[in-house]
Amino acid sequence: MSLLTQSIVQNHLLERLPVSEQNELLQHCEKVKLTFGEELCLPDQPYQYLYFPLDGFVSLVTKVAGHTPLEIGLIGNEGMLGVTLVLDIDTVPIQAVVQGNGMAWRIEAKALQQVLKNCPQLRRCLQQYLFVLLQQLALNAGCAHFHLLEQRLARWLLMSQDRAHSEQLQLTHQFLAQMLGVRRSGVTVAASVMQRQQLISYTRGEIKILNRAALLTQSCQCYQLSLNSYNAALGDLKPTPAEEVAPAP
Amino acid sequence: MSLLTQSIVQNHLLERLPVSEQNELLQHCEKVKLTFGEELCLPDQPYQYLYFPLDGFVSLVTKVAGHTPLEIGLIGNEGMLGVTLVLDIDTVPIQAVVQGNGMAWRIEAKALQQVLKNCPQLRRCLQQYLFVLLQQLALNAGCAHFHLLEQRLARWLLMSQDRAHSEQLQLTHQFLAQMLGVRRSGVTVAASVMQRQQLISYTRGEIKILNRAALLTQSCQCYQLSLNSYNAALGDLKPTPAEEVAPAP
DNA sequence: CGCTGTCTGTGCGCTACGGCACCTAAAGTC
DNA sequence: GACTTTAGGTGCCGTAGCGCACAGACAGCG
Numbered sequence: 001m002s003l004l005t006q007s008i009v010q011n012h013l014l015e016r017l018p019v020s021e022q023n024e025l026l027q028h029c030e031k032v033k034l035t036f037g038e039e040l041c042l043p044d045q046p047y048q049y050l051y052f053p054l055d056g057f058v059s060l061v062t063k064v065a066g067h068t069p070l071e072i073g074l075i076g077n078e079g080m081l082g083v084t085l086v087l088d089i090d091t092v093p094i095q096a097v098v099q100g101n102g103m104a105w106r107i108e109a110k111a112l113q114q115v116l117k118n119c120p121q122l123r124r125c126l127q128q129y130l131f132v133l134l135q136q137l138a139l140n141a142g143c144a145h146f147h148l149l150e151q152r153l154a155r156w157l158l159m160s161q162d163r164a165h166s167e168q169l170q171l172t173h174q175f176l177a178q179m180l181g182v183r184r185s186g187v188t189v190a191a192s193v194m195q196r197q198q199l200i201s202y203t204r205g206e207i208k209i210l211n212r213a214a215l216l217t218q219s220c221q222c223y224q225l226s227l228n229s230y231n232a233a234l235g236d237l238k239p240t241p242a243e244e245v246a247p248a249p
Numbered sequence: 250m251s252l253l254t255q256s257i258v259q260n261h262l263l264e265r266l267p268v269s270e271q272n273e274l275l276q277h278c279e280k281v282k283l284t285f286g287e288e289l290c291l292p293d294q295p296y297q298y299l300y301f302p303l304d305g306f307v308s309l310v311t312k313v314a315g316h317t318p319l320e321i322g323l324i325g326n327e328g329m330l331g332v333t334l335v336l337d338i339d340t341v342p343i344q345a346v347v348q349g350n351g352m353a354w355r356i357e358a359k360a361l362q363q364v365l366k367n368c369p370q371l372r373r374c375l376q377q378y379l380f381v382l383l384q385q386l387a388l389n390a391g392c393a394h395f396h397l398l399e400q401r402l403a404r405w406l407l408m409s410q411d412r413a414h415s416e417q418l419q420l421t422h423q424f425l426a427q428m429l430g431v432r433r434s435g436v437t438v439a440a441s442v443m444q445r446q447q448l449i450s451y452t453r454g455e456i457k458i459l460n461r462a463a464l465l466t467q468s469c470q471c472y473q474l475s476l477n478s479y480n481a482a483l484g485d486l487k488p489t490p491a492e493e494v495a496p497a498p
Numbered sequence: 499c500g501c502t503g504t505c506t507g508t509g510c511g512c513t514a515c516g517g518c519a520c521c522t523a524a525a526g527t528c
Numbered sequence: 529g530a531c532t533t534t535a536g537g538t539g540c541c542g543t544a545g546c547g548c549a550c551a552g553a554c555a556g557c558g
Binding site for chain 1: 544545546547548553554555
Binding site: 043044060062063064065066067070072084086087088089091093094124127128130131133134135137138139140141142143144145146147181221222232233 | 293309311312313314315316319321333335336337338340342343373376377379380382383384386387388389390391392393394395396430470471481482
């Protein structure tokens with residue numbers, strides 16, 4: 001029996017591994033709590049730990065001088081923070097910040113490099129996930145450039161909900177603004193529209209998703225496209241079955 | 250003597266290889282002409298050919314429904330189109346379009362996969378380049394989101410000049426607009442400002458760079474940052490020596 | 499209890515850029 | 529030489545989002 005069954009929420013990448021590799025890997029892992037705002041990976045530094053999120057999740061952000069950080073990727077239990085280690089390069093390419101409190105498996109970079117030698121399936125899996133990440137970076141770049149704040153906010157809430165495994169999110173408008181690369185008050189306006197439409201509700205840093213289906217139609221297609229690209233590369237694990245594409249008008 | 254010496258402009262990735270690997274690789278390559286607008290890689294299709302540009306160059310673009318394609322990466326003789334093949338995945342993650350006429354080495358995907366088995370240095374090199382590409386995707390996403398059209402245009406001209414190895418570029422405003430994700434007439438305005446300042450001159454699809462130093466100060470720092478990240482990962486080959494950072498005001 | 503810090507609501511003027519339309523000029527075509 | 533096509537120039541209005549500023553509201557703390 002796998003050590004994984006200790007946790008209710010599992011990491012999808014680990015789930016895909018044969019039990020032998022799971023155990024080999026988890027031997028070197030410890031369960032840690034990710035806390036909001038923590039900077040897990042500093043760019044251009046060597047990796048120290050890598051993370052397989054469970055119900056915590058992490059943003060990849062790019063910092064442009066003179067601007068708030070912009071989110072370009074989101075990593076939850078469908079993925080892993082630090083995949084680029086499969087390239088046998090131990091430098092962090094992109095900064096990562098914890099975005100949702102929760103648990104994750106953590107492993108030392110050096111340990112993972114060792115484990116990779118004996119675990120071909122793990123290597124394969126990380127290669128595939130890196131591929132997906134590339135596609136998502138491209139997708140997000142386009143989304144951030146063209147789509148309206150309200151659509152992007154909707155998408156972002158959906159993606160966070162998927163990764164938090166809860167309809168309750170701890171997020172201030174300030175933080176959302178930073179992730180989306182816009183003003184705080186811009187988010188307030190967009191969010192209050194959504195609140196009036198009963199899509200969400202919030203008070204002081206607690207956002208609750210009330211009507212997920214409606215949020216889906218408000219969000220840009222990038223939400224669905226992002227899921228599709230993941231599923232195409234890493235097979236369907238159907239996290240939220242039968243949520244069909246709702247093309248925007 | 251390496252086959253490479255047939256060409257004046259060389260591909261920097263290939264230059265880094267030991268001669269034995271160079272020859273092993275070039276055995277399977279043919280020199281082809283890249284022509285403007287050609288779509289070399291279609292996303293979600295299997296790779297057919299991969300390219301090591303010489304004086305031709307290629308854009309990675311992301312297509313968002315209802316918008317013109319947005320450029321998120323630029324590949325010239327400092328890099329390679331199709332690096333993701335080192336992940337042992339033969340699907341194209343990001344669409345590529347030829348952006349500057351010129352020559353490139355072309356190799357069949359299957360041939361490269363074979364060659365990779367005997368060429369550890371090549372594999373290493375592609376891994377490093379993929380790492381750089383990741384960083385550049387992140388950088389470009391931020392740049393496209395925050396920076397002004399004129400700065401981005403300046404940067405873009407500089408990067409194209411580096412890759413074309415010529416101060417003469419064949420580009421219409423229309424095309425520039427698409428790459429930068431803006432209106433055509435927006436580019437016309439930005440370009441005519443630059444022309445008035447004697448930074449560039451152009452007539453009907455022929456842009457000439459007159460004052461590179463001044464363009465550097467007009468462009469966002471992303472130009473320099475992009476060079477830095479390449480040099481950090483793939484060592485200095487000093488394409489344009491002694492061009493120091495000119496921090497914007 | 500009041501103080502203080504954090505979160506949210508709202509407004510105002512500004513700007514970069516979008517959409518659109520139209521016009522000129524050079525280049526290609528017959 | 530006349531016609532069409534394509535590249536570039538210009539203008540007008542609309543608008544998303546910015547910078548900034550200020551006010552209310554709730555939370556925690558002494």
